[in-house]
Amino acid sequence: MADDFSDSDALLFLTDAQLRRAIEAMFFAYRGFTADPDRILAEMDYGRAHHRAIHFIQRSPGTTVTNLLAILGVTKQSLNRVLRTLIEDGLVESRVGPRDRRERHLYLTEAGAALEAELSTAQRARMRAAFREAGPEAVAGFRQVLEHMMDPELRRVFAAAREGDR
Amino acid sequence: MADDFSDSDALLFLTDAQLRRAIEAMFFAYRGFTADPDRILAEMDYGRAHHRAIHFIQRSPGTTVTNLLAILGVTKQSLNRVLRTLIEDGLVESRVGPRDRRERHLYLTEAGAALEAELSTAQRARMRAAFREAGPEAVAGFRQVLEHMMDPELRRVFAAAREGDR
DNA sequence: CTTGGAATGTCAACAAGGCTGACGTAGTTT
């Protein structure tokens, strides 16, 4: 009976209607999530693709192009177009790999780091506000669900980054 | 003192590094969130824009174009291109408004409802799995944070839909 | 009953950012 109850309890919050609402929430929230950086990026001639590149170079300075391709999940042609403008504009530096000289290792310049900081600050501010309003337990739950929504492969990338943080 | 503790507790989980990780989680999770519908849509000649339109018409049958524009946050030209193909392909029906005949009220046809169901089922399956693995408390927290991440205006739309569910 | 404004649709042109395919050039590995 206790099992029956927990089963029905589990089913209770997994109704299709509630799942649909969660899907919608995800859609609207993502719009909010990108809104502030988008505004900043629009002023320069950049887009979300530039933001993503800058973000992941900030996270892993010296990362290679192939690495970035795997994380971003786009073609090299697509990434290259973005990287080229960032390098031309002096926001990203591309250094020949010290061991394997076919590789290009990517770093943010001072200007690149400045833009990254601006974008990140805006995005973190919204995140921080949402977290504060929702409370610590909500934040823990939020992160758990997000992790389980990822594709397994990306989840490994995500988890691996946690190790790198130390 | 109790207040001091809760303050420092609040600061504890709001470090920039953790906020950055949450931002990344949001990015990766959204990729997972759209992955399954994207695969289905790619087989037909549709994209995410079609999915969004179909979703919100399903949610609010008879909604007007203006309504949809506000929710989706795109220009009417952009939405119209998508709606036109959906109408041509017999997935959406556009009826002249009964009271105000300038308005177009949008409905899913049987075929449209079928596609919507297919997309929604795939997306709900991933959501359901993530929810089950993360547990009920996590789900509650997830939804709270998402709501607080939305722009206030969209949050009102989202909350209003809850009323309409009854 | 006219007129202003709202709702809708549509044409044209453009841009960002995805994609595929093909090819070249270093550099590394076998």
Place this chain on the structure above:
DNA sequence: AAACTACGTCAGCCTTGTTGACATTCCAAG
């Protein structure tokens, strides 16, 4: 020496967003 890898690039295409201009239809106010 041959094969493979990492990267860059050219060309062309698609979706989905944008602006601007304009026509139509129709409600509502004067």
